Amino acid sequence: MKVLAWAKDEEIRAKGSSGGFVTAAMIAALEKGLVDEVVLVKKKNAYEGVPITTNNVEVVKECIGSMHFVPLNLSYFIKSGVKTALPTKPCDARAIIERAKRNQFNIDDVYMVGLNCGGTFNPVLAREVVLSFFEIEPETVIKEEILKGKLIIESKEGKKSVKIDEIEEEGYGRRNACKICDVNIPHMADLACGNWGVLNEKATFVEVFTDKGKEFFENAVDAGYVEFREAKKEEIEIREKIDKAMIKLAKKWREKLDEINDLDRRERLDYYIRMFEKCIGCNACKEVCPPCVCEEAKCVSMNDEMAGYKIPLYNLVRLLHLMDSCIGCGQCEDVCPVDIPLTLIHKRFSERILRKLDYIPGIDMRTPPFQETKILFD
Amino acid sequence: MGGNMTDIKILAFCCNWCSYAGADGAGLERRQMPATLRIIRVMCSGRIDPIFALMGFLEGADGVMVTGCHIGDCHYIDGNYKTKNRYEFLKELVDELGLEPERLRLEWISATEGSIFAQVVKEMTEQVEKLGKSPLRRGFER
Numbered sequence: 001m002k003v004l005a006w007a008k009d010e011e012i013r014a015k016g017s018s019g020g021f022v023t024a025a026m027i028a029a030l031e032k033g034l035v036d037e038v039v040l041v042k043k044k045n046a047y048e049g050v051p052i053t054t055n056n057v058e059v060v061k062e063c064i065g066s067m068h069f070v071p072l073n074l075s076y077f078i079k080s081g082v083k084t085a086l087p088t089k090p091c092d093a094r095a096i097i098e099r100a101k102r103n104q105f106n107i108d109d110v111y112m113v114g115l116n117c118g119g120t121f122n123p124v125l126a127r128e129v130v131l132s133f134f135e136i137e138p139e140t141v142i143k144e145e146i147l148k149g150k151l152i153i154e155s156k157e158g159k160k161s162v163k164i165d166e167i168e169e170e171g172y173g174r175r176n177a178c179k180i181c182d183v184n185i186p187h188m189a190d191l192a193c194g195n196w197g198v199l200n201e202k203a204t205f206v207e208v209f210t211d212k213g214k215e216f217f218e219n220a221v222d223a224g225y226v227e228f229r230e231a232k233k234e235e236i237e238i239r240e241k242i243d244k245a246m247i248k249l250a251k252k253w254r255e256k257l258d259e260i261n262d263l264d265r266r267e268r269l270d271y272y273i274r275m276f277e278k279c280i281g282c283n284a285c286k287e288v289c290p291p292c293v294c295e296e297a298k299c300v301s302m303n304d305e306m307a308g309y310k311i312p313l314y315n316l317v318r319l320l321h322l323m324d325s326c327i328g329c330g331q332c333e334d335v336c337p338v339d340i341p342l343t344l345i346h347k348r349f350s351e352r353i354l355r356k357l358d359y360i361p362g363i364d365m366r367t368p369p370f371q372e373t374k375i376l377f378d
Numbered sequence: 379m380g381g382n383m384t385d386i387k388i389l390a391f392c393c394n395w396c397s398y399a400g401a402d403g404a405g406l407e408r409r410q411m412p413a414t415l416r417i418i419r420v421m422c423s424g425r426i427d428p429i430f431a432l433m434g435f436l437e438g439a440d441g442v443m444v445t446g447c448h449i450g451d452c453h454y455i456d457g458n459y460k461t462k463n464r465y466e467f468l469k470e471l472v473d474e475l476g477l478e479p480e481r482l483r484l485e486w487i488s489a490t491e492g493s494i495f496a497q498v499v500k501e502m503t504e505q506v507e508k509l510g511k512s513p514l515r516r517g518f519e520r
Contacts, residue, residue, distance in 0.1 A: 320467065372463055
């Protein structure tokens with residue numbers, strides 16, 4: 001089911017980044033008792049947001065609007081046994097599925113309201129972008145928006161827009177994980193919302209994938225919070241075109257960013273030794289990693305900093321464990337204090353074996369191959 | 379026969395029921411084997427975490443062998459099915475990491491196959507001698 005939907009409430013519709021459908025539907029779900037609570041990001045300023053769980057409709061209204069400068073992952077905040085709805089970028093949705101596979105909660109309790117995502121920005125670098133490309137004082141930014149490949153920044157002095165391609169040519173722009181991400185429409189979520197395919201209208205393009213998604217959508221319509229109309233053929237085509245273009249761009253970035261590809265075997269080993277030599281063992285990458293759910297983690301308990309190994313066991317264990325579970329969200333790289341390009345490294349390690357297995361983590365509930373008890377290889 | 383470069387080390391994980399008995403058989407039959415071999419006995423090859431092999435490399439092994447019962451013969455029914463899957467992960471990891479894949483070997487050896495065990499160790503030693511010491515050894519400088 002593909003429709004264009006918008007919030008009936010004029011205020012929500014005007015404030016929302018594309019018609020306010022997500023906010024209105026969340027409110028409807030809370031009021032009608034479809035869910036017990038929602039997980040949202042509360043805006044502090046353009047660069048900072050705090051994840052909150054709430055069942056207060058007023059708080060939901062405050063959390064309206066998109067936040068491209070806050071690369072959070074919300075999957076940790078789902079409690080077991082609590083019916084939850086939350087907005088999910090593709091990486092959030094994949095994280096939720098991987099965590100559900102590892103028995104952190106029941107997937108049937110979670111309503112994944114997918115958001116189409118073309119990428120998020122690192123908040124520190126975003127400030128630099130705002131200052132150097134837009135010549136706006138970073139702290140005066142009121143609203144930010146991405147539309148048709150342009151980053152639009154709104155401050156007191158008015159609106160300004162710059163093409164994202166221009167920014168990225170200078171080495172700034174989206175996070176590396178987002179640049180190489182080829183899942184832009186979260187087809188593993190219950191429904192996918194976004195402004196791709198919407199032409200000069202305050203509305204959200206909604207695609208419903210599952211029965212749960214249908215339930216969520218119909219609940220919002222029945223409660224009178226949301227109005228909708230069928231999507232036109234031309235709108236669907238535009239959306240598909242954007243998606244294809246984004247996937248193509250991701251492939252381009254994947255080759256461009258990969259500095260290991262040209263190295264021979266021994267140089268590659270040297271590269272990895274050099275990279276992991278930098279590791280200070282802070283365990284931050286493990287703490288933020290969505291699919292990593294171990295309470296007493298092997299990577300930490302097996303590691304011995306005094307052993308004098310060429311590559312710390314901590315990193316090797318993580319490399320191994322993420323071979324069949326890395327969802328490419330880039331949280332690890334965001335928090336790494338010594339800037340190891342972890343997203344790409346994990347991608348390189350998992351790519352080939354996953355292709356062999358025809359398995360993609362976080363797409364469906366298939367058992368992770370490493371835990372499989374039947375032979376998967378011939 | 380290989381094994382002249384005595385400082386090459388091959389680490390073998392042997393399962394208690396098949397390949398360890400196979401190694402024992404090789405000795406009973408007085409078969410010649412290079413002295414490069416170090417055996418770690420595990421109850422089942424399914425116990426072998428790929429990390430054990432990696433740790434072996436870091437601790438100074440130049441080659442690692444994973445051995446177990448033939449598929450279908452596992453004492454614990456399906457232990458070696460898991461070994462097979464995990465070994466594939468290990469192989470990919472070692473390959474991507476920049477070690478030669480020839481430093482690794484998975485072999486199914488039953489309790490009566492002493493001759494095969496000796497042969498495999500010989501082959502493995504020759505293979506690894508060609509590659510030289512592992513660059514993951516402590517203090518390895520190229």
